Amino acid sequence: MSQNNTNSDGIATANDIAAGSQSGRRDRPLVGDDVVLSYSGTDDPVIDGESIAAEPGAVTALVGPNGSGKSTLLKGLANQLEPDAGSVLLDGQDIQTLETKAIARKLGLLSQESTSPNSISVEDLVYHGRYPHRGFFDSVTEEDEAAVERAIDLAGCGHLREREVGSLSGGQKQLAWIAMVLAQDTDVLLLDEPTTFLDLHHQLEVMEIIETLRDESEITIVVVLHDIEQAARLADRMVALNDGEIQARGPPEAVVTEQLLADVFEIEAEVSATPHGPRVNPIRARHDGDEHTTGDDTAEPDRAEEVVAE
Amino acid sequence: MASETRGATDAWSRARSWLGTLDGSLFGLCVASVAVAFGAGLLQVSFGAYSMTILEAWQAVFDPKVWFSVQAWQSFFFGAELPELPKRTLIVWNIRMPRVIVAVLAGICLAVSGAIFQAVTRNELASPFVLGVSSGAGLTVLLTLVLFSSLAPFLPLFAAVGGSIAFLLVYMIAWKGGTSPVRLVLAGVIVNMVFTSLQRGLFFFADDLGVVQSALAWITGSLTGVGWEEFRIAIIPTLAATLLALAGARQLNLLLLGEETASSLGMSVERVRFMLSGVAILAASTAISVAGIIGFFGLVVPHIVRLIVGSDYRRLLIGCVFVGPALMVVADVGARLALNPAQVPVGVVTGVVGGPYFLYLMRRQEQMGEI
Numbered sequence: 001m002s003q004n005n006t007n008s009d010g011i012a013t014a015n016d017i018a019a020g021s022q023s024g025r026r027d028r029p030l031v032g033d034d035v036v037l038s039y040s041g042t043d044d045p046v047i048d049g050e051s052i053a054a055e056p057g058a059v060t061a062l063v064g065p066n067g068s069g070k071s072t073l074l075k076g077l078a079n080q081l082e083p084d085a086g087s088v089l090l091d092g093q094d095i096q097t098l099e100t101k102a103i104a105r106k107l108g109l110l111s112q113e114s115t116s117p118n119s120i121s122v123e124d125l126v127y128h129g130r131y132p133h134r135g136f137f138d139s140v141t142e143e144d145e146a147a148v149e150r151a152i153d154l155a156g157c158g159h160l161r162e163r164e165v166g167s168l169s170g171g172q173k174q175l176a177w178i179a180m181v182l183a184q185d186t187d188v189l190l191l192d193e194p195t196t197f198l199d200l201h202h203q204l205e206v207m208e209i210i211e212t213l214r215d216e217s218e219i220t221i222v223v224v225l226h227d228i229e230q231a232a233r234l235a236d237r238m239v240a241l242n243d244g245e246i247q248a249r250g251p252p253e254a255v256v257t258e259q260l261l262a263d264v265f266e267i268e269a270e271v272s273a274t275p276h277g278p279r280v281n282p283i284r285a286r287h288d289g290d291e292h293t294t295g296d297d298t299a300e301p302d303r304a305e306e307v308v309a310e
Numbered sequence: 311m312a313s314e315t316r317g318a319t320d321a322w323s324r325a326r327s328w329l330g331t332l333d334g335s336l337f338g339l340c341v342a343s344v345a346v347a348f349g350a351g352l353l354q355v356s357f358g359a360y361s362m363t364i365l366e367a368w369q370a371v372f373d374p375k376v377w378f379s380v381q382a383w384q385s386f387f388f389g390a391e392l393p394e395l396p397k398r399t400l401i402v403w404n405i406r407m408p409r410v411i412v413a414v415l416a417g418i419c420l421a422v423s424g425a426i427f428q429a430v431t432r433n434e435l436a437s438p439f440v441l442g443v444s445s446g447a448g449l450t451v452l453l454t455l456v457l458f459s460s461l462a463p464f465l466p467l468f469a470a471v472g473g474s475i476a477f478l479l480v481y482m483i484a485w486k487g488g489t490s491p492v493r494l495v496l497a498g499v500i501v502n503m504v505f506t507s508l509q510r511g512l513f514f515f516a517d518d519l520g521v522v523q524s525a526l527a528w529i530t531g532s533l534t535g536v537g538w539e540e541f542r543i544a545i546i547p548t549l550a551a552t553l554l555a556l557a558g559a560r561q562l563n564l565l566l567l568g569e570e571t572a573s574s575l576g577m578s579v580e581r582v583r584f585m586l587s588g589v590a591i592l593a594a595s596t597a598i599s600v601a602g603i604i605g606f607f608g609l610v611v612p613h614i615v616r617l618i619v620g621s622d623y624r625r626l627l628i629g630c631v632f633v634g635p636a637l638m639v640v641a642d643v644g645a646r647l648a649l650n651p652a653q654v655p656v657g658v659v660t661g662v663v664g665g666p667y668f669l670y671l672m673r674r675q676e677q678m679g680e681i
Contacts, residue, residue: 078574080570080573080574100573100576100577100578101576101577102576103576104574104575104576105576108574109574111570111571111574114567114568114570114571115567115568116566116567116568117566117620117621118621119620119621119622120563120566120620120621120622124563124622125567128563128564128567128571128575129575131560131564131575131576131577132575132576134560136557137557184575
């Protein structure tokens with residue numbers, strides 16, 4: 001995979017980051033340094049010593065097949081999973097040494113599946129995003145109200161604010177949850193598959209929100225995406241994982257190659273450059289012997305259909 | 311000066327945010343609860359072995375000889391000597407009234423305790439009874455009554471210790487990298503079984519039948535014979551637990567969003583859970599130390615309130631503080647007067663009525679368990 005690690009335009013490679021100067025790393029809002037992540041009850045770590053640095057003010061997308069460890073890496077970066085070794089640095093400070101509310105004022109996380117009581121209103125849900133900014137006995141301040149207004153406006157769910165969350169569609173729910181993490185008003189935002197399970201309209205809405213955030217604010221975003229084409233379109237930088245190892249990183253054009261799709265995603269595909277970034281045209285799933293002509297036992301055929309439909 | 315005004319506006323906005331929760335359904339529920347509690351309380355003080363008319367009972371309740379007597383209030387609150395009072399006033403104020411008031415306190419405690427446990431475990435089936443707190447607290451209270459009766463004033467403390475031990479046991483048994491509603495309930499059944507057996511075993515160490523009978527009434531949950539002494543035992547822990555629960559309402563609401571969301575918003579989930587469970591154990595233990603183990607109450611009341619006001623804990627807890635006492639006073643009226651002159655323990659009434667109500671809820675709701 002080494003050819004994917006090389007880059008022509010000065011984007012840091014794995015080696016650069018790992019060996020990176022201390023000052024260079026300080027500039028970056030969120031850095032994972034040689035992190036080893038595992039779940040209790042399992043022997044082998046899911047991520048075995050990888051380094052990653054989020055580009056300040058840009059969108060970094062983590063992509064990879066199912067079970068490649070991309071969500072696990074995100075959880076590690078979000079301090080939801082304590083690393084067995086290595087460290088995560090938030091604004092240059094070891095995240096383990098920071099107080100939980102202080103972390104939550106700087107770093108927001110939208111998990112893949114969120115549950116809430118059905119009868120809570122969208123507005124009340126969004127107000128929960130202000131939790132890290134409020135003391136135990138503090139009441140709602142003007143600053144809280146302004147942040148909530150901004151978040152609801154950005155997420156485009158103003159028309160839903162009085163609705164009960166239980167009565168919303170999946171896509172509307174996701175907008176409400178995005179508004180909640182936006183109300184948290186953080187410098188770094190981590191999103192775990194924010195578009196999965198949404199219809200195309202809401203997928204595009206979510207992507208537009210992320211684009212707006214990138215263009216109009218200084219916020220640093222790391223997003224896990226299932227759809228590599230979507231990731232290529234959205235991200236400034238991409239990081240491809242397979243089997244818990246980072247296989248490639250760099251700008252979308254450098255990462256999304258036919259070779260990478262074959263090696264990491266095990267599909268044969270044509271990649272063509274478009275103004276929206278590289279376009280992937282999946283042809284068939286690859287198998288070990290490569291004697292099949294059509295994929296029939298993996299999730300990839302579904303993905304192919306989605307991409308074609310788009 | 312400026313900071314003073316800010317303090318004032320801050321206090322005002324806090325008051326407003328709480329008042330904001332008092333909308334139609336909650337307000338109606340509170341008013342109805344007060345009316346029901348008042349009506350049932352009046353019934354309770356009017357009838358009994360010494361008969362008097364409702365009017366006479368009213369006169370006794372509003373007897374100025376009590377209301378304007380410092381000595382009377384001192385006797386209720388601090389256990390001083392009672393002043394000279396007419397016979398009716400004495401019966402109403404010294405025998406029947408404390409029973410109503412203790413029922414109010416026990417109702418608040420059990421409802422609040424159940425509501426907290428349901429949020430902390432994110433489980434609709436949770437209650438002090440299901441989680442083993444009742445049987446644990448029951449065991450220590452019974453031990454105190456049977457073996458160390460001189461330590462009675464410290465009953466809530468012992469009950470809290472027993473309840474905490476049982477709760478921790480249930481959690482340890484149910485824990486397997488997290489808990490689920492069903493695992494918690496099953497662990498509760500196990501711990502309940504053991505502790506209930508130990509309670510029964512204690513009967514054989516009782517000296518005489520009188521102790522056995524009072525212990526039995528106590529295990530079933532009874533307000534028979536409670537007086538101002540029980541009020542004095544329960545009032546401070548009840549107020550403390552209620553205020554702490556209301557203060558923690560926002561934390562409870564956040565817990566309902568799930569562990570992951572709560573911790574990504576900066577909550578130390580385990581610590582908050584632990585402290586709120588402590589408040590719930592305190593509340594349950596208080597009720598148990600004065601009224602015994604009243605089954606189903608802590609489970610059903612938060613359910614009823616949730617159906618009416620929704621799952622926002624600021625509203626839910628206020629609702630529980632009103633509905634709990636109303637239903638407890640009503641249940642105790644049934645326990646004392648339904649089979650007059652015979653009395654049954656109030657726990658029998660709550661079990662007989664609460665069980666079928668819960669069955670109805672279970673049939674009506676498609677999925678029971680997670681809130």
